[in-house]
Amino acid sequence: MSDDAMRRDEIESPCTKICVIHPQSRLCTGCLRSIDEITAWSRMSPDARRAVMRELPSRAPRIANHRG
Numbered sequence: 001m002s003d004d005a006m007r008r009d010e011i012e013s014p015c016t017k018i019c020v021i022h023p024q025s026r027l028c029t030g031c032l033r034s035i036d037e038i039t040a041w042s043r044m045s046p047d048a049r050r051a052v053m054r055e056l057p058s059r060a061p062r063i064a065n066h067r068g
Contacts, residue, residue, distance in 0.1 A: 010046060010049070011046055011049035011050055011053060013031075013041055014031040014032070014033065014053060014056060015030065015031050015038075016030040016031055017030065018030030018031075021035065022062075022063045025059075025062040025063050027059055027062060027063055029063055031056070032056045032059040032060060032063070033052065033056070037052055
């Protein structure tokens with residue numbers, strides 16, 4: 001049996017295994033996703049995942065100024 005059959009062409013999760021939700025922004029301080037995005041990730045279409053991934057860098061300032 002080939003392992004190729006088990007491979008899926010999906011966007012990898014941005015999870016960094018630092019799962020702490022920032023109280024004001026409600027974003028994970030590790031991956032910058034919202035709780036809703038984290039819980040829905042496995043059910044999201046590749047296009048929806050790509051959209052989230054594109055948006056993540058712009059979210060960093062929302063928590064960077066409030067860490068401490």
